[in-house]
Every structure is written in structure tokens, then in C-alpha cells.
Amino acid sequence: MSQEIWTIKDVLAWSIGFLQKSGSESPRLDAELLLAEALECRRLDLYLEYSKPLEQTERDRYKDMIRRRAQGEPVAYITGRRDFFGLSFNVSASTLIPRPETEHLIEHILESTSRDKNQALKVLDIGTGTGCLAITLKHHRPNWTVEAWDISSDALLIAQSNAAKNNVEIEFRDVDALDPKAWGTGRQKFDIVVSNPPYIASNETEVMSPSAIKFEPHSALFAEKNGLAFYATFAAHLPEIMQANGKVYLEIGYQQRAEVFSLLEEAGWSDCLCHKDLSGHDRVVVATRP
Ligand code: GLN
Numbered sequence: 239m240s241q242e243i244w245t246i247k248d249v250l251a252w253s254i255g256f257l258q259k260s261g262s263e264s265p266r267l268d269a270e271l272l273l274a275e276a277l278e279c280r281r282l283d284l285y286l287e288y289s290k291p292l293e294q295t296e297r298d299r300y301k302d303m304i305r306r307r308a309q310g311e312p313v314a315y316i317t318g319r320r321d322f323f324g325l326s327f328n329v330s331a332s333t334l335i336p337r338p339e340t341e342h343l344i345e346h347i348l349e350s351t352s353r354d355k356n357q358a359l360k361v362l363d364i365g366t367g368t369g370c371l372a373i374t375l376k377h378h379r380p381n382w383t384v385e386a387w388d389i390s391s392d393a394l395l396i397a398q399s400n401a402a403k404n405n406v407e408i409e410f411r412d413v414d415a416l417d418p419k420a421w422g423t424g425r426q427k428f429d430i431v432v433s434n435p436p437y438i439a440s441n442e443t444e445v446m447s448p449s450a451i452k453f454e455p456h457s458a459l460f461a462e463k464n465g466l467a468f469y470a471t472f473a474a475h476l477p478e479i480m481q482a483n484g485k486v487y488l489e490i491g492y493q494q495r496a497e498v499f500s501l502l503e504e505a506g507w508s509d510c511l512c513h514k515d516l517s518g519h520d521r522v523v524v525a526t527r528p
Contacts, residue, residue, distance in 0.1 A: 369397030
């Protein structure tokens with residue numbers, strides 16, 4: 239882009255074409271989100287001020303963002319934000335980007351507790367990442383006590399910033415859920431445990447999006463035991479920290495339903511159910527504590 243005048247309309251047209259050529263599946267949306275970020279305005283404002291020229295600093299900032307996006311970096315890492323279930327979350331390279339299919343965990347938990355919203359339940363989110371699950375639940379059920387674990391102290395800092403940004407109180411703890419010492423020893427008993435743990439097997443990289451592998455934290459994506467390490471640990475150890483009849487809500491990989499059911503059933507869990515996501519894939523497993 240040279241010294242001539244570039245309006246919002248011009249830069250959008252140019253960058254949409256450029257992102258399309260560099261392989262983006264949603265070039266218009268990407269360009270709009272990034273331009274709104276560069277101009278510190280809402281997406282809608284781009285169309286209300288379509289003929290407004292950009293300042294040189296705004297053009298430089300936007301060009302840099304478009305260059306990163308063209309190299310495959312997810313929009314959320316460039317803007318530093320992603321919406322989840324109607325709330326806004328900070329993200330960083332040490333957190334997974336919240337995904338739409340993960341919103342189903344929230345839907346099922348809110349639905350199953352809708353008859354008594356004010357009951358003071360104790361809830362735990364394991365592997366909280368950005369904190370999107372813990373924070374969204376606390377936002378919708380202010381009477382709940384919500385605790386959230388993560389092994390990454392960098393992720394916990396982001397999660398804390400998100401709790402502050404969304405005005406909720408969560409008890410964050412630095413815990414390695416795969417370490418047997420994390421369990422037992424007289425902590426509070428939870429009524430609900432939710433987790434979207436790492437569940438991708440190390441040999442599954444070919445079915446994943448290259449940008450997830452390149453940019454997202456591997457510790458949040460991949461798990462041992464063919465992707466099942468966290469479910470095996472949860473099946474065995476969650477009963478120690480849960481109330482009788484407590485429920486667990488787990489996101490799973492779309493081919494893991496049968497294996498996760500057998501892990502839970504062998505450990506005595508009952509009423510195992512699986513819900514599908516909007517693409518028709520098995521996604522949410524619910525079970526009742528033995
Ligand atoms: N619980 C977080 C989320 O749902 C992080 C999940 C993870 O890092 N595997 O986005």
C-alpha cells in the first residue's frame with residue numbers, strides 16, 4: 239500500500255482478496271475482525287464509516303495483522319480475544335482458543351440445573367485454559383462456588399484476567415490432574431465436575447487443522463494413552479472429590495464415546511449419556527458418580 243488514500247472499503251476489498259489467496263476459509267470475517275481491532279471499533283462501524291480513510295499508523299497495524307493471518311495464525315491470537323457463549327475471553331499462545339462445540343458443555347449443565355438455579359452447588363473445571371467454562375458457569379449461576387485447575391501457570395494468569403474482565407470470582411489452582419497426589423485429602427466435595435481435557439492421540443495429527451498444530455499449545459491438545467489419559471484418570475479419581483450423585487460433564491473426541499463409556503462404567507459410574515454437537519458428532523459425555 240503506497241501513500242495514496244485508502245478508505246475502509248479499499249483496505250477491506252484488498253485484504254479479503256489477499257486472505258482468500260493465502261488459504262483462509264473465512265476471508266471476509268477474518269478481515270473484518272482484524273480491521274475492527276486495528277481501528278479499535280466495532281465490526282458494524284466498518285460499514286457505517288465505509289469511506290473513511292485510514293491513518294498511516296492504522297494501515298501499518300492492519301498490514302501487520304493481515305500478514306500474520308496469511309501465515310495461518312488464528313484470528314483470536316492476533317486480536318488476543320475470542321467470544322464464548324456470549325462473553326469475551328482473552329487468549330494467548332499458552333491457552334487453547336475456546337471452540338463453539340465446547341459451548342455444548344455449558345448448555346447441558348445450565349439445562350440440567352435450570353429448575354433450581356439458585357442452589358449453592360460446588361463446581362470444578364479441570365484444565366481451565368482461558369477459564370471459559372468456569373467463568374461462563376459462574377456468570378450464569380452466581381450462587382455456585384466454582385474452582386478451576388490448570389497445570390500451566392501462564393494459562394492461569396490469562397484465566398484470572400478473564401474472571402476479572404467478566405466480573406466473577408473463581409478459585410484458581412495450579413494442579414496437575416494426572417499426578418495421583420492431586421486427588422484425595424479432604425478438599426471440598428463437588429456436585430458438578432466439567433472438563434474439556436486434551437484428548438487428541440499423538441498419531442492423529444493428520445486429521446487436525448495445521449494451524450491448530452502450529453499455533454495452539456500442545457499440552458492442551460494431546461494426551462497419552464491414545465488420547466484417553468485424562469478420562470481414565472477422571473473415571474478412577476473423581477469419585478474421591480465428588481458428592482454422591484454428583485455429575486461429570488466431559489468433552490470428548492468424536493470417536494471416543496465407546497472408550498470413554500467403558501472407562502466410566504468399569505469404574506462404576508452410572509447413567510452414561512452422550513450428546514452430539516451441531517455437526518452431528520459425539521461430543522459431550524455425562525455420567526453420575528458411583
Ligand atoms: N477448558 C478450556 C476450553 O474449553 C481448555 C481446554 C484445553 O486446554 N484442553 O477451552
